[in-house]
Amino acid sequence: MLIANFEIRKVCQRHLHLSKTVEKLKGKGKSSQEWLKRQASDPYVQKALDENYRCRSAFKLIEINDKYKILRPGQVVIDCGAAPGSWCQVAAQKVAKHKQGIGTVIGIDLQNFEPIDGVHVLSECDFTLPESQSKILDILNGQKADVILSDMAPNASGIKSMDHDVIIELCQAVLQFGLWVLKPGGTILCKLWMGANQKSFENDLKSNFESVKVVKPASSRSDSSEIFLLARNFQLITWPDMYK
Numbered sequence: 288m289l290i291a292n293f294e295i296r297k298v299c300q301r302h303l304h305l306s307k308t309v310e311k312l313k314g315k316g317k318s319s320q321e322w323l324k325r326q327a328s329d330p331y332v333q334k335a336l337d338e339n340y341r342c343r344s345a346f347k348l349i350e351i352n353d354k355y356k357i358l359r360p361g362q363v364v365i366d367c368g369a370a371p372g373s374w375c376q377v378a379a380q381k382v383a384k385h386k387q388g389i390g391t392v393i394g395i396d397l398q399n400f401e402p403i404d405g406v407h408v409l410s411e412c413d414f415t416l417p418e419s420q421s422k423i424l425d426i427l428n429g430q431k432a433d434v435i436l437s438d439m440a441p442n443a444s445g446i447k448s449m450d451h452d453v454i455i456e457l458c459q460a461v462l463q464f465g466l467w468v469l470k471p472g473g474t475i476l477c478k479l480w481m482g483a484n485q486k487s488f489e490n491d492l493k494s495n496f497e498s499v500k501v502v503k504p505a506s507s508r509s510d511s512s513e514i515f516l517l518a519r520n521f522q523l524i525t526w527p528d529m530y531k
């Protein structure tokens with residue numbers, strides 16, 4: 288499984304052609320073979336290669352942004368769980384070329400990931416740690432953020448309720464940070480895997496955002512419990528109980 292994960296990251300990170308990866312993974316076990324089969328028949332994988340995105344996830348953000356227009360020129364965007372970098376690529380394209388400035392994108396991830404034009408890359412940083420958040424604040428240099436994106440996902444254990452709890456903790460860390468750094472009117476888009484604590488987290492968002500929607504883009508696999516919560520128009524009204 289470790290070998291499979293390592294190979295998956297390599298595919299995303301280096302734009303390797305699928306056929307090369309097939310060669311590498313030959314004989315590496317059933318789950319790798321299944322993953323490869325699924326990748327080979329996935330139109331978004333080919334589209335990502337064609338359009339020079341680091342992985343298929345780009346299209347989730349593109350779809351959400353096409354519908355809800357969350358990214359605009361000149362904005363300050365923080366992308367949590369950014370590796371290999373396709374959401375940063377999309378965000379950098381959208382915030383660039385503004386009369387008043389070029390916008391700022393900060394991408395942070397536990398993994399090492401390659402530099403991206405127009406993006407401050409914070410590799411090998413755990414977003415939940417104060418020292419990592421200080422690095423973001425240093426880059427912000429007193430500015431507030433317009434948008435916080437989180438596609439963070441823990442390594443799944445396969446035990447759904449446990450994986451759900453861990454991803455909810457990551458979402459809570461995003462909200463907690465957002466309460467400090469978001470501009471009034473700001474946006475959080477965060478990924479989670481559905482489960483028992485989803486509603487309570489949605490309610491935490493609702494305490495401080497005018498609108499909270501559950502979003503499932505077409506490019507998010509239908510057999511995955513992944514959904515995105517889109518919280519818009521931030522107003523700091525209450526600190527959720529857990530953060531008091």
Ligand SMILES: C[S@@+](CC[C@H](N)C(=O)[O-])C[C@H]1O[C@@H](n2cnc3c(N)ncnc32)[C@H](O)[C@@H]1O
Pocket residue numbers: 341342344345367368369370371372373374375395396397398412413414415438439440441442457
């Ligand atoms: C689905 S991938 C993100 C893909 C990315 N949005 C893209 O388009 O390239 C999830 C990422 O979350 C990262 N992650 C998980 N927990 C994290 C944490 N505590 N701090 C930072 N990154 C984290 C993982 O290392 C992984 O790279």
